[in-house]
Amino acid sequence: MIYEFSFENYRSYRNEATIGFLAKPISEFEDTLIRTKGEDALLPVCAIYGPNGGGKSSVIMAIEELRQIVMQPLLQLAFMKKKNEELGDAPIEQLKDGLADIHITSSYYKWDKEYADKPTKFNILFQIDDYKYRYELELKKEDIIVENLYMEKDGCIEVIFERDEEGVFLCDKLESVDMENINESLPILSYIAMFKNIDIIDRVFKFFMQIKVLNYDKPNMDRKIFVKQIEKDKKRVCSVLQSMGIDICDIEVVYDDDGSIKEIYTTHLLSSGETTKLCLSEESGGTKKIISIIPILLKGIEQNCLFLIDELDAKLHPLLLRRIIELFTDKRINKGTAQLLFTSHDLTTMSKDVFRRDEIWFSAINAYEESVLYSLVDFRKEGGNKPRNDENYSKQYLEGRYGADPYFKKLVNWEVPE
Secondary structure: OEEEEEEEOEOOEOOOEEEEOEOOOOOOOHHHOEEOOOOOEEOOEEEEEOOOOOOHHHHHHHHHHHHHHHHHHHHHHHHHHOOOOEEOOEEHHHHHHHOOOOOHHHOOOOOOHHHHHOOEEEEEEEEEOOEEEEEEEEEEOOEEEEEEEEEEEOOEEEEEEEEEOOEEEEOHHHOOOOOOOOOOOOOHHHHHHHHOOOHHHHHHHHHHHOEEEEOOOOHHHHHHHHHHHHHHOHHHHHHHHHHOOOOEEEEEEEEOOOOOEEEEEEEEEOOOOOEEEEEHHHOOHHHHHHHHHHHHHHHHHHOOOEEEEOOOOOOOOHHHHHHHHHHHHOOOOOOOOOEEEEEOOOOOOOOOOOOOHHHEEEEEEOOOOOEEEEEHHHOOOHHHOOOOOOOOHHHHHHOOOOOOOOOOOOOOOOOOOO
16 A cells, blocks of 8 residues: 655656645545554545646656666566566566666756756655555666665564665664675665565565556557456456446457467447447447456456556546546445556546545646646645535636646747738
């Protein structure tokens, strides 16, 4: 479970920005909250809205980048040693291919030249099993200048390791770790996970393994995941699709002799009671997206994953988007601790009937040409008033009442002067 994530000097964000999943003390949809053993209440969903170029995607990319920095060394080692085996519940090759093609050396805030020489900072607070961890990482170019890991259980905080430009401190549990061969670009977290089986480190890595980034810019990878999951859980997937008003009662995968996928067919149940088959390629873009995403979400919810999805609403009818959100907020489905962070432009779901105020976030460029990130519940309107839970959120947003104006600030004059 993620509590919060902060980052700084990353893409359009110059100063520190924080996305938080710790629920505020407001009486909205309290039955959807994730309750921890420590009596914290966490949000199952956070949605980020804002204009194009406002920094929405950068929030997801920042978490994805931290995940890549931590996972890449171990996956590279595992890929070389046992390419065809699995790490966790996924093939190593699939995990390796799933890492984002983004690089910290080119992701700093570029509107101020001084920030090329300043560190990019990441700070994440999360819980895995009964342990709460805070992991901090600061990088300048590709070199790690700060890396800290802290663990909390039963109210007691323990330093696991601390690293800065002066040296490294390791707790007693890590005294057997030889730090002689670590270089400036390799995280201590990854280095220990590569060569040692130590519970306090393995739990942290388990959290990063449970982060699922659904990237529709890589359709071939998503197709592989979809096929694997649909064959394992076809009956339940079709049931969920039908509950969304999609009349698909069966999905069939046909293979060539060499084991490659030849075709995928969907069977539709007509109102007459008859059935008809379509090739998946004949389905609409929205139907193909919902078919591909549901198997992955259902499995990830069972595994208590954190999902990161950019522009989840693309090609989806608003009612389908709402049903996907409900997979996480409905305790009959999300019985554990699965969470969803996504960006969206769909205003029909920006509603008090769908979200708590602390689940709605905005990202936009301020007067200083930098992105800012804030939640609806923390926003103050003119006069210092908080948004009420009976407001029409989408209408207020369109009117620019929440700061993240969705419209262009200036209209371009396309007329050629005489």
